[in-house]
Amino acid sequence: MNYSVSEEDYIKAIYHLQRDQQTVSTNALAAELKTRPASVTDMLKKLKTKKLLHYRPYQGFKLNPEGRKVALGIVRRHRLWEYFLAEKLKFGWNEVHDVAEELEHVGSRKLIDRLDEYLGFPRFDPHGDPIPDNAGKMHVKNQVKLTELPLNITARVSGVADQSADMLELLKHRHIAIGTNIEVIKKFDFDQSLEIKTGPGIFFSISKQAAQNIFVHYELEKEFRCIAKRSA
Amino acid sequence: MNYSVSEEDYIKAIYHLQRDQQTVSTNALAAELKTRPASVTDMLKKLKTKKLLHYRPYQGFKLNPEGRKVALGIVRRHRLWEYFLAEKLKFGWNEVHDVAEELEHVGSRKLIDRLDEYLGFPRFDPHGDPIPDNAGKMHVKNQVKLTELPLNITARVSGVADQSADMLELLKHRHIAIGTNIEVIKKFDFDQSLEIKTGPGIFFSISKQAAQNIFVHYELEKEFRCIAKRSA
DNA sequence: GTTAAATTTTAGGCTAATCTAAAAATAATT
DNA sequence: AATTATTTTTAGATTAGCCTAAAATTTAAC
Numbered sequence: 001m002n003y004s005v006s007e008e009d010y011i012k013a014i015y016h017l018q019r020d021q022q023t024v025s026t027n028a029l030a031a032e033l034k035t036r037p038a039s040v041t042d043m044l045k046k047l048k049t050k051k052l053l054h055y056r057p058y059q060g061f062k063l064n065p066e067g068r069k070v071a072l073g074i075v076r077r078h079r080l081w082e083y084f085l086a087e088k089l090k091f092g093w094n095e096v097h098d099v100a101e102e103l104e105h106v107g108s109r110k111l112i113d114r115l116d117e118y119l120g121f122p123r124f125d126p127h128g129d130p131i132p133d134n135a136g137k138m139h140v141k142n143q144v145k146l147t148e149l150p151l152n153i154t155a156r157v158s159g160v161a162d163q164s165a166d167m168l169e170l171l172k173h174r175h176i177a178i179g180t181n182i183e184v185i186k187k188f189d190f191d192q193s194l195e196i197k198t199g200p201g202i203f204f205s206i207s208k209q210a211a212q213n214i215f216v217h218y219e220l221e222k223e224f225r226c227i228a229k230r231s232a
Numbered sequence: 233m234n235y236s237v238s239e240e241d242y243i244k245a246i247y248h249l250q251r252d253q254q255t256v257s258t259n260a261l262a263a264e265l266k267t268r269p270a271s272v273t274d275m276l277k278k279l280k281t282k283k284l285l286h287y288r289p290y291q292g293f294k295l296n297p298e299g300r301k302v303a304l305g306i307v308r309r310h311r312l313w314e315y316f317l318a319e320k321l322k323f324g325w326n327e328v329h330d331v332a333e334e335l336e337h338v339g340s341r342k343l344i345d346r347l348d349e350y351l352g353f354p355r356f357d358p359h360g361d362p363i364p365d366n367a368g369k370m371h372v373k374n375q376v377k378l379t380e381l382p383l384n385i386t387a388r389v390s391g392v393a394d395q396s397a398d399m400l401e402l403l404k405h406r407h408i409a410i411g412t413n414i415e416v417i418k419k420f421d422f423d424q425s426l427e428i429k430t431g432p433g434i435f436f437s438i439s440k441q442a443a444q445n446i447f448v449h450y451e452l453e454k455e456f457r458c459i460a461k462r463s464a
Numbered sequence: 465g466t467t468a469a470a471t472t473t474t475a476g477g478c479t480a481a482t483c484t485a486a487a488a489a490t491a492a493t494t
Numbered sequence: 495a496a497t498t499a500t501t502t503t504t505a506g507a508t509t510a511g512c513c514t515a516a517a518a519t520t521t522a523a524c
Contacts, residue, residue: 046511
């Protein structure tokens with residue numbers, strides 16, 4: 001039930017590498033963790049005996065349901081701390097990761113659930129990634145570059161790829177920050193610049209170059225409800 | 233500059249055992265850390281090579297100035313997290329210690345200084361123990377049972393010895409919590425009950441039995457300034 | 465379908481932190 | 495002061511997590 005810092009790092013890394021149900025390779029995981037393939041093999045054996053993953057030598061591996069559950073717990077802690085650091089302690093979006101990497105290993109369930117409540121049950125971290133709730137459920141995430149956002153859909157800024165001073169200056173001038181609501185009104189084919197709206201009566205245009213560095217996310221609430229209804 | 237969880241546990245324990253400048257024994261430290269004397273000796277050698285303590289085999293040991301500096305950093309982190317847990321996440325005063333014990337090992341200086349600022353630079357943790365500031369300075373602590381508080385001095389509630397439901401009910405009814413200002417107006421010799429004041433126009437009496445379970449602290453600002461002036 | 469290349473695992477070692485048991489030093493007792 | 499008891503240290507082993515180098519397996523290439 002309780003895992004070491006190292007074990008948690010492996011579990012989380014495997015979780016991130018196996019998009020959906022793909023199998024993960026030893027080398028890929030070693031690269032991700034900046035360690036050696038031999039070390040990975042050692043840990044795989046350990047995690048297998050702890051019944052957290054499917055693993056057949058030379059054949060790759062992936063988390064089993066229990067492993068995914070554990071991984072979601074770690075992701076939840078990581079992202080809640082990121083949210084806390086950015087929202088309450090005013091850390092920059094690019095500074096939160098490393099500190100959260102340490103805080104995520106503090107295991108107390110009560111701590112995390114209370115923190116979640118204190119923060120108002122946020123559903124996305126400062127990078128726009130969804131935060132699992134205390135049952136491990138995540139909201140639908142649909143993160144795209146601003147250039148790919150469909151017209152007339154209100155999305156929220158979730159992150160910025162290029163965090164240079166120049167880019168940040170531009171964002172600051174336009175009052176764009178994490179969480180800002182944003183909507184694409186029109187796309188100009190000539191230079192692929194975008195006419196956007198960030199609030200009532202606030203319209204301006206933004207270059208393709210800037211837009212492709214801005215990530216936004218939006219929830220597919222309606223579609224999701226329909227599916228839920230159908231299956232009910 | 234960076235210490236392992238184990239090293240930090242040892243440093244903190246030594247700090248707490250050496251009230252003032254007393255020397256600490258191997259057995260005492262082993263008992264404190266629930267480990268074996270042989271393990272303590274091993275770690276002492278390590279901490280000595282890292283120049284954190286004075287240590288001569290068989291003669292006991294104590295932190296040197298550098299060791300005390302490191303210890304104060306750990307104590308600062310521990311107590312700030314305790315304050316955060318109690319104040320923001322509504323943990324009970326008796327629940328904060330174990331979680332803070334884990335959080336204290338997250339080393340980021342920036343995290344702690346930002347947390348300190350976010351909390352409003354608190355000077356005492358929920359148990360009434362002083363929190364070192366970012367330079368390692370602590371305010372004078374003068375913690376006594378309410379029964380021993382001199383008359384007409386405003387003190388602040390720092391903790392409660394008996395945390396039974398009955399006691400907490402009484403405190404709640406009187407609106408007494410950590411940080412509540414409190415002043416003893418009169419002591420009745422007959423039953424040693426106290427007439428106290430907890431705010432403008434708020435006076436009531438409290439039994440000896442209750443009062444001796446309430447800890448308060450007050451700062452000796454005037455006296456301290458005098459000493460400072462003299463030595464300057 | 466062999467051979468070559470890449471991947472993965474095994475074998476054996478290293479360090480930090482712990483332990484037990486035995487030896488050394490200090491403290492207490494008569 | 496000599497002996498006993500206590501405390502502390504040393505010696506040697508263990509475990510988790512990592513490493514390098516070599517062997518085993520799978521994949522790719524001819």
